[in-house]
Amino acid sequence: MDRLIIASTIVLPPEAARSLSEGVAPHALELAAARSAKNLAVVAPDPLVLGAEVVFGQPHPDDVRAAPRLRWVHLSTAGYARYDVAAVRATLAARGAALTTSSGVYADPCAEHALAFLLSASRRLPECLENQRGPRGWPDAHVRSRSALLRGRRVLLLGFGAIGRRLAELLAPFEVELCVLRSRPRGDEPFRVVAREELGDAFAWADHVVSSLPEAEGTRRLVSAALLARMRPDAWFFNVGRGVTVDQAALIEALEARRIAGAYLDVTDPEPLPPDHPLWRAPGCVITPHSAGGRREEPMAQVEHFLANLRRFERGEPLVDRVI
Incomplete structure (x- = not known):
């Protein structure tokens, strides 16, 4: 050449x-x-x-x-x-x-970050951190009764690119039941694949909804108020994709009304998230500063x-x- x-x-x-x-x-x-x-x-x-x-x-x-x-x-x-x-x-x-x-560069760190989110939510780590900062009690019964296993749970993956595929591999030892939204299904996926018109039922089915969606014409505000309303009160939402793929006002409303268990977000809209933004104070919301892809x-x-x-x-x- x-x-x-x-x-x-x-x-x-x-x-x-x-x-x-x-x-x-x-x-x-x-x-x-x-x-x-x-x-x-x-x-x-x-x-x-x-x-x-x-x-x-x-x-x-x-x-x-x-x-x-x-x-x-x-x-x-x-x-x-x-x-x-x-x-x-x-x-x-x-x-x-x-x-x-450079999707391949970020598949491992983003997938591991998402797995850490899932485990943290299941094992109630933020509650323990809050207790350590104050009042430093010993709420063992409370935390134990609210903790859950990741093993065997129903996980809906929004997006099955490099990050989604790697996360699916990391979840395999936990024997979760996976369901995947993929823009272009290939027919050889080892999990159930849902179309966009089936997302309402998929959100109602899932214990955990994990988004790694990129920003594109068809993904902006895809996680809508209607879809969030289908989630169960004990279900969690996670986002390591892009903040604009979520109706953020609807997510805040769902968190404040405690209609879902909580949300773990590595991405927001806008970024950086202003210090006075209500998302910082939303119940059950954990935010990392778009660091999932970092190492x-x-x-x-x-x-x-x-x-x-x-x-x-x-x-x-x-x-x-x-x-x-």
């Missing part, structure tokens, strides 16, 4: 930056002036991107459309909502260019994922985590 011009729009720590620089050889690596260390930051347009054939990071969507030689964009995130628009899709299609994500090795994992895909690109092989 001819020598490529690869533009990077992300700021990496020294070790990961060195791995990227060495790994792209013999291609040329150019670092855009408009770069960010934060995955979800929208970087400004950068003239350097316009001359690239490959971009790694989070390029501005206008640059993706304007870059005449662009053949492939590899995002440093699992989400790709701002590129999933008609104008960008049409431009990429006209050039035969690809858009891939100490995250930057290096991003680089390794990109470089592995670069080798595939060089050989003309199918790219991993391709979405466009």
Whole structure:
């Protein structure tokens, strides 16, 4: 393959930056002036991107459309909502260019985070933490009587991408009964797959509803007031996908009325969540700051994922985590 011009729009720590620089050889690596260390930051347009054939990071969507030689964009995130628009899709299609994500990087940490949520809710860990902070009593009978097993429970997975598939694997030892909402069923799923029109019954069936849905045209506010109303008072809702997939006002109302047992959220709308937002005070609500995908090795994992895909690109092989 001819020598490529690869533009990077992300700021990496020294070790990961060195791995990227060495790994792209013999291609040329150019670092855009408009770069960010934060995955979800929208970087400004950068003239350097316009001359690239490959971009790694989070390029501005206008640059993706304007870059005449662009053949492939590899995002440093699992989400790709701002590129999933008609104008960008049409431009990429006209050039035969690809858009891939880093979903594989985040499957393990997000799935483990979701499993931690499920176990924490089942074993009532937040109640014990609150007691430790004060009044520091010994409510053993109360906590024991409210605790539950995860084993054998009914779990509805909203989304069955990289995160959902990995979570299903982690749940296997608990012998849960799984049900899955999948945008494009393949017919070989080892669990019951439900269509969107069947979600009401699925929400009523589940002990735990776990969402890893991305933001897309068909997922915004998918978890609606009507669906939340179908959940049982002892059922839990968890979200490690995107905050905009939930009718947040309806969720707050359900929590405040104690119509569901509680919610564990790694994502909200907006982000960051303002300190005075009512979701912070909602009964039974536990919030983590969009940290589910994080781990100490995250930057290096991003680089390794990109470089592995670069080798595939060089050989003309199918790219991993391709979405466009």
